[in-house]
Amino acid sequence: xxxxxxxxxxxxxxxxxxxxxxxxxxxxxxxxxxxxxxxxxxxxxxxxxxxxxxxxxxxxxxxxxxxxxxxxxxxxxxxxxxxxxxxxxxxxxxxxxxxxxxxxxxxxxxxxxxxxxxxxxxxxxxxxxxxxxxxxxxxxxxxxxxxxxxxxxxxxxxxxxxxxxxxxxxxxxxxxxxxxxxxxxxxxxxxxxxxxxxxxxxxxxxxxxxxxxxxxxxxxxxxxxxxxxxxxxxxxxxxxxxxxxxxxxxxxx
Amino acid sequence: xxxxxxxxxxxxxxxxxxxxxxxxxxxxxxxxxxxxxxxxxxxxxxxxxxxxxxxxxxxxxxxxxxxxxxxxxxxxxxxxxxxxxxxxxxxxxxxxxxxxxxxxxxxxxxxxxxxxxxxxxxxxxxxxxxxxxxxxxxxxxxxxxxxxxxxxxxxxxxxxxxxxxxxxxxxxxxxxxxxxxxxxxxxxxxxxxxxxxxxxxxxxxxxxxxxxxxxxxxxxxxxxxxxxxxxxxxxxxxxxxxxxxxxxxxxxxxxxxxxxxxxxxxxxxxxxxxxxxxxxxxx
Numbered sequence: 001x002x003x004x005x006x007x008x009x010x011x012x013x014x015x016x017x018x019x020x021x022x023x024x025x026x027x028x029x030x031x032x033x034x035x036x037x038x039x040x041x042x043x044x045x046x047x048x049x050x051x052x053x054x055x056x057x058x059x060x061x062x063x064x065x066x067x068x069x070x071x072x073x074x075x076x077x078x079x080x081x082x083x084x085x086x087x088x089x090x091x092x093x094x095x096x097x098x099x100x101x102x103x104x105x106x107x108x109x110x111x112x113x114x115x116x117x118x119x120x121x122x123x124x125x126x127x128x129x130x131x132x133x134x135x136x137x138x139x140x141x142x143x144x145x146x147x148x149x150x151x152x153x154x155x156x157x158x159x160x161x162x163x164x165x166x167x168x169x170x171x172x173x174x175x176x177x178x179x180x181x182x183x184x185x186x187x188x189x190x191x192x193x194x195x196x197x198x199x200x201x202x203x204x205x206x207x208x209x210x211x212x213x214x215x216x217x218x219x220x221x222x223x224x225x226x227x228x229x230x231x232x233x234x235x236x237x238x239x240x241x242x243x244x245x246x247x248x249x250x251x252x253x
Numbered sequence: 254x255x256x257x258x259x260x261x262x263x264x265x266x267x268x269x270x271x272x273x274x275x276x277x278x279x280x281x282x283x284x285x286x287x288x289x290x291x292x293x294x295x296x297x298x299x300x301x302x303x304x305x306x307x308x309x310x311x312x313x314x315x316x317x318x319x320x321x322x323x324x325x326x327x328x329x330x331x332x333x334x335x336x337x338x339x340x341x342x343x344x345x346x347x348x349x350x351x352x353x354x355x356x357x358x359x360x361x362x363x364x365x366x367x368x369x370x371x372x373x374x375x376x377x378x379x380x381x382x383x384x385x386x387x388x389x390x391x392x393x394x395x396x397x398x399x400x401x402x403x404x405x406x407x408x409x410x411x412x413x414x415x416x417x418x419x420x421x422x423x424x425x426x427x428x429x430x431x432x433x434x435x436x437x438x439x440x441x442x443x444x445x446x447x448x449x450x451x452x453x454x455x456x457x458x459x460x461x462x463x464x465x466x467x468x469x470x471x472x473x474x475x476x477x478x479x480x481x482x483x484x485x486x487x488x489x490x491x492x493x494x495x496x497x498x499x500x501x502x503x504x505x506x507x508x509x510x511x512x513x514x515x516x517x518x519x520x521x522x523x524x525x526x527x528x529x530x531x532x533x534x535x536x
Contacts, residue, residue, distance in 0.1 A: 149361040156330050156355040157375045157426070158348075167374075171365045248365045248406040 036217040044222045053207075058226055060203040061196065064120060065188035068127020073184060076132040077177060080139025084173075085165060090140065101137060105129045106194050118199040127191035131184040135177070142176030143169050175249065178242035185234050189227065276344045278430055278462035279306040279329060284338035285487075286324055297487035298324050302338070304481065304490060306430075306462055313465040313473035313480045315520065317528055321488030322466040326432045329464065330355045342430060354428030358435040360419040362407040368418045369394065369403035375426040386425075393421045397451065413444035420452065433465045437472070449475060450504050457501050470520050474498075475507055480516075482523050485531040492523045 020038045027037025048054040083090040083097075108129060113122045150168050159167070196205025204223045211219030284302040287295050299321035306312050314322050327333040328340050331347035332355075342351040362371045369390050376386035394400055397417045407415055416436065423431065436452075437445045453476055456463065467473050473480045474496055482492040494516060498507070507513050 147361075149357055149359050150363060152332060153355075153357070153361040153422075154374075154378070155332060156353065157378050159378050163378055167378075168363065171363070174365070246365075248408070 033215055034217045036221050040218045041222045041225060044218045045226065048222065054223065054226055057203050057207050057223065058230060061123075061189070061192050061205065061227065062230065064123035064192040064195070064203065065127050065185075067120075067124050068191055069131050069181075069184050069188035071124070072128045072131025072188065073135050073177075073181060075128075076135025076180070077139045077173075079132075080136040081143065081170075081173070083136070083140045084143025084169065090144075097133070097137060097140075101133050105133070106190065109194050109198050113195065113198060118201065123192045123195035123200070123203070126195045127188040130187040130191040134183050134187065135180045138176045138180030138183075139173050142173030145176070146172045175242070175246055178238065178246070181238050181242075182235055185231060185238065189231050193227070277305045277341075278308045278310065278343060279304070279464065280339070280341045280344075281305070281325075281329075282339040284325070284328065284335070284340060286321070286328070286333075286336050300487035300489050302488065302490055306464060308343075309460045309462055311456060311463045311465065311476060311478045313467055313477040314483055315467060315470055315473045315480060316483030316488070316524065317485045317531075318468060320483045320485045322483055323434050324488070325483075326355065326434050326464065326466060329353065329430070330432055351430060352426055352428040354423040354426065354431045356419055356423040356431070356433045356436045358438045360407065360412075360415040362415060362418055362422070364407050367404050367406055368399065368410070371407065371418060372421045372425055374422060379426065389425055390421070393425055394418075396455070397421050411444075413440055413448060416440060416444075416448060417451070420448075424455070428461070430462045430464070433463065435467055436465075438467065438469075445472075446504060452476070453502060453504070470517055470524070471508070474513060474516055474520070475502060475504060480520060482520060482527070484527040491527055492520075494520060 023035070024037045024039060027035050027040065045054060083093060106126070109122075109126055112125050112129075116122045116125060146169055150172070151164055154164050154168055192203065193205040193208075196203040197209055200206045200209075204227045207223040208220045211217075211223075281302055281304040285300045286298040288298060290296050302325065304312075304325075314325070316322055324333065328335055329342070329347060330353050335347075340347055342349065342353070345351055347353070362368075363374070366374070369387065372390040372394060373386045376389065391400075391403065394403060397420060399414060399417055399421065402410060402414065402418075407418065410418065416439075420436070423433075437448045440448060449472060456476070463476075465473070465476060470480075477496050480494045480496060481490055482494075483489065484491045496516065498510065498512060
């Protein structure tokens with residue numbers, strides 16, 4: 001186990017270094033408009049950091065997506081629980097949920113911007129609309145996937161409906177909610193970025209759009225790399241929390 | 254305790270004021286259950302079942318799979334509402350004041366709860382204070398050989414240990430009637446025998462009313478006061494055997510006992526006869 005871990009880490013570092021080196025090499029040997037290079041990106045990042053630009057724009061995008069993620073998760077979980085608990089509502093609404101889920105919600109962006117303008121609200125709503133449906137579906141599935149025997153065990157013990165919900169259905173959803181959250185993070189960021197790309201005055205999408213106007217590959221890639229790192233850290237944080245909370249799922253070594 | 258297999262005469266410990274007409278722990282009268290299958294055909298799952306369990310009696314039901322044994326337990330536990338016929342527990346309908354423990358073939362432990370939290374569940378639902386239920390759970394887990402595993406999660410334990418935890422969870426609320434649906438059926442042969450011995454010892458010490466469903470005839474004889482044979486669909490009771498083996502029973506030497514083997518042979522030929530009839534009926 002220990003040895004495997006070291007091998008995996010080493011491989012990861014080798015891949016990272018190799019890709020960066022290759023990129024740098026191409027950027028230097030064949031200078032062109034569109035490849036940029038890791039060193040150019042690093043330099044641009046440093047410049048941007050000195051002017052606090054990147055911090056500001058990352059903050060804007062992160063604020064929009066986290067607000068969308070939070071609201072989407074809360075509403076999505078609540079709806080999912082409602083659908084899961086009531087057999088009739090769940091069955092009645094199922095086709096609508098599936099239809100809603102297959103709708104490419106990013107395409108709603110122009111409509112949303114038309115409704116609420118180009119400020120925070122449009123990005124927040126777009127993030128929210130992307131997050132809420134998978135959160136709802138995951139929670140709903142978490143309830144439906146509950147093994148009937150677990151419910152029967154409690155029913156024999158004369159548990160009330162509320163007790164069955166609190167002690168069986170809800171805990172059974174937790175792993176599903178966490179996997180929904182992990183998907184939700186990237187969805188939320190996609191929502192915010194798409195909104196910004198279409199029209200905005202700030203945010204990572206705005207930076208990219210501005211740089212694109214002047215054919216500045218480095219200026220487009222740098223904020224993307226920053227955003228990628230930030231969302232990677234967020235995902236790790238959720239993963240770590242879920243591992244801690246779901247210790248019971250791990251097998252004895 | 255040095256009690257013979259309880260009969261109607263020495264049974265009514267629960268109702269000392271009315272020894273003349275002791276109420277059966279479980280009384281099933283003319284119970285039938287019909288379901289409509291997917292194609293809308295009526296299927297009789299069980300039909301005309303009459304069964305009476307005295308207080309503190311250990312009765313096993315054996316029979317081919319699909320004969321409605323589990324259905325019967327679901328009626329007694331109150332999981333299924335009675336469709337036709339009558340079920341009463343100490344004179345009351347299921348779901349009344351008589352506490353029932355039900356142990357399934359699958360352990361049904363909540364995977365996110367530790368063993369002790371799982372065992373405490375019944376008391377927790379009933380609102381028993383935490384220190385009290387923890388104390389009880391500790392004692393019971395120790396009695397069932399799970400001392401030291403209180404803080405483990407179910408998937409950290411072996412199949413036999415999980416089933417013991419499930420047994421502990423069933424027993425903790427001290428139910429008057431214990432229903433068991435092939436509780437040791439999924440265990441390997443050695444673990445199974447150890448579980449049977451463990452439960453037999455527990456029963457000797459605590460004497461509960463037990464209805465035990467199994468398809469293992471040897472298991473039924475070894476544990477019970479009485480063995481009831483059920484036929485295949487529609488499930489009905491076709492024969493009944495009293496087990497006159499003294500307790501406590503020595504599981505190591507049971508198979509060498511003449512009476513054990515004679516009874517085993519007798520029950521087996523009854524089941525085979527029933528199975529042959531129903532197989533002929535189908536073709």
